[in-house]
Amino acid sequence: MTEIALVTGANKGLGHEIARQLAERGMRVYLGARDESRGREAAAAITAGDVRFLPLDVTDRESVAAAVRLVDAESGRLDVLVNNAGIAGEVGTEVLDITAEQLRATYEVNVLGVVTVTSAFVPLLRKSANGRIVNMSSRLGSLTALSEPDSRHRKRGALAYSSSKAALNVLTLLYAEALRADGIQVNAATPGRVPTDINAATPWRGDRTAADGAITPIHLATLPPGTMTGAFRGPGIDESPGW
Numbered sequence: 333m334t335e336i337a338l339v340t341g342a343n344k345g346l347g348h349e350i351a352r353q354l355a356e357r358g359m360r361v362y363l364g365a366r367d368e369s370r371g372r373e374a375a376a377a378i379t380a381g382d383v384r385f386l387p388l389d390v391t392d393r394e395s396v397a398a399a400v401r402l403v404d405a406e407s408g409r410l411d412v413l414v415n416n417a418g419i420a421g422e423v424g425t426e427v428l429d430i431t432a433e434q435l436r437a438t439y440e441v442n443v444l445g446v447v448t449v450t451s452a453f454v455p456l457l458r459k460s461a462n463g464r465i466v467n468m469s470s471r472l473g474s475l476t477a478l479s480e481p482d483s484r485h486r487k488r489g490a491l492a493y494s495s496s497k498a499a500l501n502v503l504t505l506l507y508a509e510a511l512r513a514d515g516i517q518v519n520a521a522t523p524g525r526v527p528t529d530i531n532a533a534t535p536w537r538g539d540r541t542a543a544d545g546a547i548t549p550i551h552l553a554t555l556p557p558g559t560m561t562g563a564f565r566g567p568g569i570d571e572s573p574g575w
């Protein structure tokens with residue numbers, strides 16, 4: 333049976349690569365994008381498999397509700413949800429100058445967007461025999477990495493982004509617990525540092541390719557039933573065992 337996947341923020345960057353690789357593996361992939369022309373173009377650029385543009389702004393409840401209706405009407409269930417959409421928030425601002433407004437804008441996408449999308453799609457994930465949720469996190473959200481002596485992550489002072497990804501890691505753990513009885517595995521991935529638009533304005537872009545960055549999310553998106561839930565995986569991360 334063809335598996336059904338949805339990747340949010342998939343018109344470019346890592347989301348696009350994850351969508352491409354899931355399609356190559358034979359899944360029907362809903363390529364979520366908030367802009368229609370960028371989304372259609374990105375879906376058309378993936379020639380392998382069954383890729384369908386899905387209009388989806390994760391900060392807009394109506395847009396999310398419409399996306400659920402469309403996936404339900406066409407596919408009747410969802411097997412894989414990759415919460416990939418994310419923004420950098422403040423860049424180049426001193427920690428003490430970062431405002432609550434800047435945090436709020438970042439949390440709207442990186443945290444509240446994940447809550448809106450996840451809770452809206454849970455009924456369709458419950459119809460899967462092997463539901464999986466992958467949350468795209470970052471080492472910048474790891475309390476372990478941030479707590480290391482002389483942590484370079486702490487010194488970056490990415491107050492909004494780091495704290496949004498730390499919150500996402502907590503969401504991952506609590507959703508994993510809440511969805512355990514449904515057999516839905518919920519895990520967080522970091523891709524490592526990949527030069528995409530999200531870090532274009534920073535000096536720490538890294539040199540991994542999009543394909544490198546997709547390795548962990550693809551692994552977690554393709555877990556067999558009952559493998560692992562509540563884990564945070566990826567380069568430089570080994571902090572929650574999954575259980």
Ligand SMILES: NC(=O)c1ccc[n+]([C@@H]2O[C@H](COP(=O)([O-])OP(=O)(O)OC[C@H]3O[C@@H](n4cnc5c(N)ncnc54)[C@H](OP(=O)(O)O)[C@@H]3O)[C@@H](O)[C@H]2O)c1
Nearest residue numbers: 341343345346389390416417418468470525526528529530
């Ligand atoms: N690149 C890295 O080194 C790195 C490292 C750690 C974690 N990550 C995480 O990986 C994920 C993907 O990032 P990326 O590197 O691929 O960045 P990217 O190229 O900037 O892609 C971000 C995607 O999110 C979308 N997006 C932003 N706001 C949205 C909204 N309100 N609704 C729907 N989509 C929205 C963007 O759409 P638009 O084109 O419309 O803006 C874009 O498709 C993010 O969660 C990021 O935090 C990346």
